[in-house]
């Protein structure tokens with residue numbers, strides 16, 4: 001700053017340092033300084049030149065070193081402006097002032113140019129960061145245009161009246177002035193159009209200045225100077241204003257487009273929410289959960305960690321919907337979801353899988369311990385009832401857990417295995433959590449395979465009937481057989497009916513299978529009767545699904561006719577819980593069946609619940625006491641023995657026959673005999689046998705054990 005201070009001392013303050021700092025002369029532009037080129041002037045030139053060059057070197061290295069493209073551009077611009085200033089100011093203040101001598105100092109005015117540029121580059125940079133969608137403009141254009149404009153202004157000022165000669169061209173002064181003014185107009189409009197706001201402001205400033213100067217000139221010349229110049233400047237100003245108005249309008253449209261863009265973004269967000277969030281509970285949806293889980297699995301794979309997937313299904317939630325309505329059901333779900341999300345917090349992700357099913361993911365685990373803690377926490381949360389309008393709703397849940405990597409490596413497998421474990425929890429009596437195990441997985445896979453194979457069992461001739469003889473207690477002779485179904489599966493061997501009958505019921509396959517059983521048993525009993533040479537009965541088990549089939553009676557009737565089976569030799573067995581259902585249609589079906597002439601037995605009696613009135617009104621012939629009560633005879637459980645006694649007594653009083661199932665010991669036989677039980681069935685005499693076994697039996701000396709139909 002020393003040279004600057006020195007310059008101020010030499011030129012601004014009368015300090016005696018510089019004897020003649022200024023040589024002022026009065027011209028038509030006012031007082032103008034004439035350079036003397038004394039020692040101080042030379043010092044000033046050196047200072048001014050070297051500092052400017054130094055500044056430019058600094059600027060250049062700043063731009064070169066920076067990695068930021070914006071800074072590079074900034075440095076480049078300022079450098080260029082200062083270079084322009086250096087050239088322009090040297091020309092106006094040194095060359096022109098020393099030669100011509102009647103120009104005021106222009107450098108301080110030109111100095112405004114780099115100041116404006118620096119200010120604007122800073123602002124532009126901020127704007128770029130805040131709003132990248134702004135008009136950008138180029139300073140090169142502005143600088144060159146301003147230089148041209150100012151240059152033309154100087155020419156105009158310097159123009160002498162008369163003919164102007166440029167090379168071969170001879171022009172009148174007024175024509176040349178006109179061309180110059182038109183060029184200025186062109187530059188102004190070009191700037192305003194091309195360089196938006198800065199271009200507009202600069203054009204306005206330049207033209208206003210020129211208009212004012214022209215006006216002053218016009219007044220000074222006593223209104224004798226030509227008017228076209230003034231009119232041109234006024235016109236340019238008007239055109240500039242119009243351009244400005246037009247620009248404002250465009251900006252408005254752009255703003256509108258931008259706001260529409262925002263709206264679009266907002267709807268996009270909403271759509272995302274719809275796809276990834278459940279609208280009822282506000283929880284993430286299945287899609288979001290799967291994506292999140294996928295990320296956790298990838299992380300767990302890298303870090304050798306575990307990930308827990310918990311499947312929650314509320315027990316008997318349908319009951320709440322059915323009794324209190326779906327609105328209350330929804331509110332209960334919302335309340336429980338809120339509570340769960342509070343409990344789970346940052347430890348995991350809760351999502352709604354659908355209906356009353358929820359999923360939790362616990363990522364980044366080293367042990368299973370946090371999963372146990374989480375399950376306890378969830379169970380604890382569910383202990384408190386949901387309260388809706390002063391009504392309390394208790395909701396328990398069955399929970400299944402699968403852990404990565406043991407129970408699967410993809411979101412799909414993990415969720416599927418957690419679901420399987422959840423079903424296991426339901427099967428074990430609900431309101432509990434079950435971890436997925438190999439055993440559970442194998443069983444599910446087996447069930448799945450069996451279920452698929454069951455469709456082909458009939459076509460592939462894999463079904464077989466076994467026959468278990470029924471014995472008269474009094475004579476100990478065979479009075480008939482119960483047909484018991486077996487499935488010889490190619491993969492799993494002999495499958496018991498307890499396993500595949502529920503599957504057949506689920507898939508509806510029980511209807512064709514049931515008819516096959518009926519036809520096969522009817523044909524078989526006639527062969528048995530031939531071998532035994534006496535009338536024997538055949539018992540056939542019928543399931544609820546078959547009973548509900550309105551065409552079943554017609555089918556049975558057709559089979560009896562087709563196989564020429566006397567209906568009184570056929571007995572259908574229906575379990576107690578099914579037979580006594582409160583469905584008038586079932587009662588109807590039983591009556592129609594009875595109408596065909598076949599007898600009806602109530603299977604597994606004592607395990608369901610039947611009222612006396614039903615026993616009286618239902619068209620039944622026989623009661624089969626369930627194996628559980630028969631077992632109780634040997635274990636001396638007095639209450640169970642009392643029940644058997646009562647059942648037999650009740651049956652006798654209602655005129656029904658009684659059969660005891662699963663008799664395995666002499667003791668049981670003895671007890672039943674004492675109580676007056678009519679028939680027995682059990683391993684004590686025979687296990688269920690294939691046709692060949694029955695043939696042997698009937699052919700052998702045991703023929704003595706046969707008796708006529710009761």
Ligand code: C2E
Pocket residue numbers: 468483484485496497498501514517541542543573603604627661662663664681682683684688
């Ligand atoms: P259920 O009708 O009560 O059949 C009696 C079951 O007890 C048979 O089992 C039989 O093998 C078994 N059993 C007989 N005596 C004894 C004994 O002394 N001790 C023991 N522990 N068990 C004995 P199975 O053959 O496995 O049949 C199970 C159930 O499957 C049957 O129970 C019946 O409800 C159903 N079922 C069998 N075949 C058919 C069918 O063709 N259609 C329908 N819908 N269900 C069938």
Ligand code: MG
Pocket residue numbers: 482541573603
């Ligand atoms: Mg049975």
Ligand code: MG
Pocket residue numbers: 603604624626627661
């Ligand atoms: Mg039974």
